[in-house]
Amino acid sequence: MAGTAPRTPLRTRAGSTRPRRTGRRHPLVATAMVLPLATLLAYAFGGLEAVVTQASSVGAVLGR
Template sequence: MAEFSGRTALRAQGRRVAAALGGRQPSGTRHPLVAVAMVLPLAIVLAVVFGGWEAVMTQASSVVGMLGR
């Protein structure tokens, strides 16, 4: 039980430090299009470097299909 209270205290201390430095608490939710915009540039670079353009296009079409629901 002491391990849990220690972690909780450490987390609370981290939140206090972040608040003092002007940090923002993450909300834990992100719009799916924002996530796609974050990942897409890296996916394109990896596809070009490793030659897996077809696999990337297949995954992208799957993501678009899921977002369209």
């Protein structure tokens, strides 16, 4: 009996005339959105020093 009742169409929010975007974001836009929060979290938990240390170690291995 559950399949016999007709479904009502989903309603959109009142005043929302903008269609939803489908697809993917450009990678630079996604990066720009994530970097501020990632930087804040790295600074708050001391991860920034670890990243600098690892980057300098990789640079030393590569001979720079």
